[in-house]
Amino acid sequence: MTAAISPTPSAKVHARPMLEINKLGKSFGTTEVLTSIDLSVRPGELVFVIGPSGSGKSTMLRCCNRLEEPSSGTILLDGEHVTACQGRALDKMRLKIGMVFQGFHLYPHKSVLANVMLAQVKALKRSKADAKTRAIEMLEHVGLAHKAESMPSELSGGQQQRVAIARALALDPKVMLFDEPTSALDPELVGSVLKVMKQLREEGMTMLVVSHEMEFAREAADRVVFMDGGVVVESGPPEEIFGNPQSPRLQSFLSRVNRGGE
Amino acid sequence: MNDFIDLFFNLDIMAQAWPLLLKGLIVTLQLCGVVIGLGLVGGLLLALGALSPRRWLKWPAVGFIDLFRALPPLVLLVFVFSGLPFAGLDLSPFVAVVIAFFLNNSAYFAEVFRAGIQSVPKGQAEAARATGLSQPQTLAHVVLPQAVRNVLPDLLSNTVEVVKLTSLASVVSLSELLYSANMARSVTYNSSPLILAALVYLAILWPLVRLISRYQRGLAVH
Numbered sequence: 001m002t003a004a005i006s007p008t009p010s011a012k013v014h015a016r017p018m019l020e021i022n023k024l025g026k027s028f029g030t031t032e033v034l035t036s037i038d039l040s041v042r043p044g045e046l047v048f049v050i051g052p053s054g055s056g057k058s059t060m061l062r063c064c065n066r067l068e069e070p071s072s073g074t075i076l077l078d079g080e081h082v083t084a085c086q087g088r089a090l091d092k093m094r095l096k097i098g099m100v101f102q103g104f105h106l107y108p109h110k111s112v113l114a115n116v117m118l119a120q121v122k123a124l125k126r127s128k129a130d131a132k133t134r135a136i137e138m139l140e141h142v143g144l145a146h147k148a149e150s151m152p153s154e155l156s157g158g159q160q161q162r163v164a165i166a167r168a169l170a171l172d173p174k175v176m177l178f179d180e181p182t183s184a185l186d187p188e189l190v191g192s193v194l195k196v197m198k199q200l201r202e203e204g205m206t207m208l209v210v211s212h213e214m215e216f217a218r219e220a221a222d223r224v225v226f227m228d229g230g231v232v233v234e235s236g237p238p239e240e241i242f243g244n245p246q247s248p249r250l251q252s253f254l255s256r257v258n259r260g261g262e
Numbered sequence: 263m264n265d266f267i268d269l270f271f272n273l274d275i276m277a278q279a280w281p282l283l284l285k286g287l288i289v290t291l292q293l294c295g296v297v298i299g300l301g302l303v304g305g306l307l308l309a310l311g312a313l314s315p316r317r318w319l320k321w322p323a324v325g326f327i328d329l330f331r332a333l334p335p336l337v338l339l340v341f342v343f344s345g346l347p348f349a350g351l352d353l354s355p356f357v358a359v360v361i362a363f364f365l366n367n368s369a370y371f372a373e374v375f376r377a378g379i380q381s382v383p384k385g386q387a388e389a390a391r392a393t394g395l396s397q398p399q400t401l402a403h404v405v406l407p408q409a410v411r412n413v414l415p416d417l418l419s420n421t422v423e424v425v426k427l428t429s430l431a432s433v434v435s436l437s438e439l440l441y442s443a444n445m446a447r448s449v450t451y452n453s454s455p456l457i458l459a460a461l462v463y464l465a466i467l468w469p470l471v472r473l474i475s476r477y478q479r480g481l482a483v484h
């Protein structure tokens with residue numbers, strides 16, 4: 001039987017996409033920054049986005065939770081239209097889309113615990129007690145339960161970023177977006193954040209990650225997407241993207257990165 | 263020398279004038295409470311309006327702020343108290359003073375709030391919105407607490423200015439602290455009540471002024 005010969009596809013391949021970006025376009029004024037981006041992330045998949053500075057990676061991520069308003073195209077989360085939501089519905093939708101920023105953006109006037117509790121109480125309407133339990137749980141998950149009472153300014157960059165991850169995870173998102181989560185960190189602190197992300201992936205979290213950590217992409221990514229000039233130029237499994245790049249643009253990008261030019 | 267003490271630091275006269283000054287002080291404090299309360303609320307709303315991307319909100323707010331920051335408060339006061347009656351609007355001195363100083367003061371508070379809100383990095387509000395907080399929740403729990411902390415010395419300075427400003431109310435015969443002291447002076451033919459009033463102002467404002475300096479030094483250190 002022919003079916004027996006074909007490699008057994010993993011569950012991931014069959015499931016419908018958790019996050020689906022269709023024909024996404026974005027212009028700032030007259031400048032077109034994204035052109036007809038198609039990209040989908042299946043449940044439990046880690047999709048890694050690389051590309052030169054200014055290629056539109058952040059803009060694409062920010063369109064996924066509508067921090068940036070798409071000019072055209074649609075975004076679907078688990079089959080639901082993110083792009084059709086307005087007002088309260090959009091706020092509710094954002095609860096399901098965790099986002100981690102390059103600059104952490106912890107609330108400096110609130111303790112670590114309060115940072116992780118705020119949206120749980122105000123947006124998810126959890127009771128304070130439940131929110132606290134969940135917050136401590138998530139802080140334990142990222143190895144920072146002992147810092148619950150600290151202020152963000154008392155933490156290292158790596159610790160702050162892990163708190164930011166806990167803050168997003170506490171809302172039980174369906175997908176996590178990471179925008180260069182380690183770019184602002186001292187080299188010796190990068191590992192602690194990547195470790196948390198690897199652990200998340202093993203637990204089956206769906207992740208879309210923009211990063212320059214190529215080593216991490218090789219190890220952890222299911223698929224790598226190369227963007228340049230607001231379009232997806234090439235995408236595939238990490239072995240192919242890194243081992244056998246097809247387009248000249250990707251080839252030159254990779255050689256620049258490997259020479260430490262990025 | 264004795265004459266001098268007698269004219270300016272006459273304790274008997276101060277004691278005599280004290281009940282009247284106390285009444286004046288109460289009016290001053292009421293005035294401050296109302297003007298500062300309304301000014302803070304009005305200032306915040308104006309600042310939010312001025313920062314709004316919606317033009318029909320932004321331009322009226324900006325216009326209001328500019329206009330009432332430029333107009334001298336005394337001109338405003340005289341206009342509201344003596345000018346508006348010609349239009350059939352006869353206001354009590356207290357109400358006239360509240361309106362005039364509210365217009366002036368909310369414009370000043372608006373500038374302070376606007377600077378405060380702009381001092382909070384954009385990423386803060388984005389992080390909050392990304393976790394599903396609504397715009398008002400983001401403002402209340404993330405942006406405003408940081409904004410207020412960043413401009414606390416300016417908010418306090420403005421409060422000091424309001425207390426000083428209320429002494430202008432004496433020109434429309436509102437019996438606040440200065441007016442009462444001046445009354446006492448004209449009855450006793452002695453300047454001691456004025457000195458007493460000055461001491462009361464000092465007692466209220468000096469701690470505030472010290473507090474502001476401390477904050478400003480604190481901010482400079484950080």
Ligand SMILES: Nc1ncnc2c1ncn2[C@@H]1O[C@H](COP(=O)(O)OP(=O)(O)OP(=O)(O)O)[C@@H](O)[C@H]1O
Binds near residue numbers: 054
């Ligand atoms: N708010 C904005 N207004 C105007 N132009 C913008 C805005 N945000 C981004 N851009 C432009 O859009 C393009 C893509 O920016 P984006 O930040 O998405 O790139 P990126 O791939 O994330 O780059 P980097 O690796 O430097 O983070 C850039 O040319 C940038 O100047």
Ligand SMILES: [Mg+2]
Binds near residue numbers: 057180
């Ligand atoms: Mg970027």
